Amino acid sequence: MQIKTSVAQLAVDALKWEVNFTPKPGLVDALSNGSHDDMDLNLFLKSADSLLSGFQQTAEVSFDRDIDINLREDIGAIGRQTEADMFQATNGVNTHKGAIWTMSLLISAASALQTNDIGQILLSAQTLANLPDKYVPQSAKKTHGMATKKKYALSGARGEAQNGFPNIRKVLSYTNDADDLWIRRLMLLYSNVNDTNIVYRSNLKVLQILQRISREIFESNTPVIENSKFVELEKFVSEYNISPGGCADLFAASYFLDSLADRVN
Numbered sequence: 576m577q578i579k580t581s582v583a584q585l586a587v588d589a590l591k592w593e594v595n596f597t598p599k600p601g602l603v604d605a606l607s608n609g610s611h612d613d614m615d616l617n618l619f620l621k622s623a624d625s626l627l628s629g630f631q632q633t634a635e636v637s638f639d640r641d642i643d644i645n646l647r648e649d650i651g652a653i654g655r656q657t658e659a660d661m662f663q664a665t666n667g668v669n670t671h672k673g674a675i676w677t678m679s680l681l682i683s684a685a686s687a688l689q690t691n692d693i694g695q696i697l698l699s700a701q702t703l704a705n706l707p708d709k710y711v712p713q714s715a716k717k718t719h720g721m722a723t724k725k726k727y728a729l730s731g732a733r734g735e736a737q738n739g740f741p742n743i744r745k746v747l748s749y750t751n752d753a754d755d756l757w758i759r760r761l762m763l764l765y766s767n768v769n770d771t772n773i774v775y776r777s778n779l780k781v782l783q784i785l786q787r788i789s790r791e792i793f794e795s796n797t798p799v800i801e802n803s804k805f806v807e808l809e810k811f812v813s814e815y816n817i818s819p820g821g822c823a824d825l826f827a828a829s830y831f832l833d834s835l836a837d838r839v840n
């Protein structure tokens with residue numbers, strides 16, 4: 576199997592699948608804008624399309640390469656340009672910044688190794704995330720993530736990658752035959768991810784309550800959307816204006832890896 580630019584389309588498709596997936600409390604989905612007044616389904620679809628060229632370049636530049644600092648610097652430069660493409664497509668709204676980071680690492684690893692083996696991809700993406708990129712502009716403006724990580728010592732999207740994507744691993748190793756597999760996987764992410772977006776808009780206590788309610792839903796045998804706790808979760812995210820954007824990115828990335836592993840060429 577040759578994994579080259581088609582992997583980029585698979586990543587864009589996964590991002591479109593994620594935004595269409597309904598319901599996702601607090602997030603934009605096909606029926607609601609969640610906790611957002613600047614984003615909707617169409618904006619996310621437009622944003623996802625704007626990432627295709629950057630993802631293709633990432634796959635091309637990574638093809639059959641060693642996992643080393645040169646590759647890290649090459650994909651870092653493309654990632655920053657891909658972010659600029661996203662902001663241009665959305666008129667400055669941050670739809671997919673975290674997704675660009677995570678997907679770029681995964682696409683690069685899959686293309687460099689020429690494999691669809693999830694374990695190998697995650698390991699090499701982790702290696703890439705731990706390599707320094709000396710071209711990161713020192714003047715980069717302060718992000719919400721930086722402010723949150725400083726205040727609460729959370730490691731955010733960077734930490735997730737540098738630690739080998741523990742939450743993607745949890746999602747993909749949880750499986751069942753029920754129709755609600757993917758929404759249960761989403762609840763697993765809400766229960767475990769220290770999402771800097773949630774903390775930026777509120778505080779650690781709110782993150783912990785969201786995690787507790789989601790864990791109760793995940794652990795119950797009741798189908799997720801029939802569970803009365805799911806209504807509680809929806810009310811809670813609305814009351815505190817919570818947006819688990821980091822969970823959304825990891826949800827899409829898990830789906831992407833699952834589709835890649837299933838693909839037979």
Ligand SMILES: CC(C)(COP(=O)(O)OP(=O)(O)OC[C@H]1O[C@@H](n2cnc3c(N)ncnc32)[C@H](O[C@H]2O[C@H](COP(=O)(O)OP(=O)(O)OP(=O)(O)O)[C@@H](O)[C@H]2O)[C@@H]1O)[C@@H](O)C(=O)NCCC(=O)NCCS
Nearest residue numbers: 654669670671672673674679718720731732769771820821
């Ligand atoms: C290394 C970077 C990840 C640097 O990122 P940053 O310093 O900004 O901080 P992080 O906190 O790490 O967050 C980045 C985005 O990652 C998502 N995220 C948050 N927590 C986690 C987590 N625990 N695990 C995984 N991912 C996480 C999240 O992105 C999603 O949410 C965004 C929408 O948020 P929202 O609150 O709605 O909108 P805002 O405008 O931000 O705020 P409001 O005003 O509305 O309140 C959306 O982007 C989702 O994708 C975090 O935002 C990395 O970004 C970097 O270096 N990039 C450049 C180079 C590159 O991409 N290279 C790739 C190959 S090396």
Ligand SMILES: Nc1ncnc2[nH]cnc12
Nearest residue numbers: 594602603670820823824
């Ligand atoms: N569906 C979604 N809603 C809000 N933020 C997101 N970030 C990534 N996907 C998202």
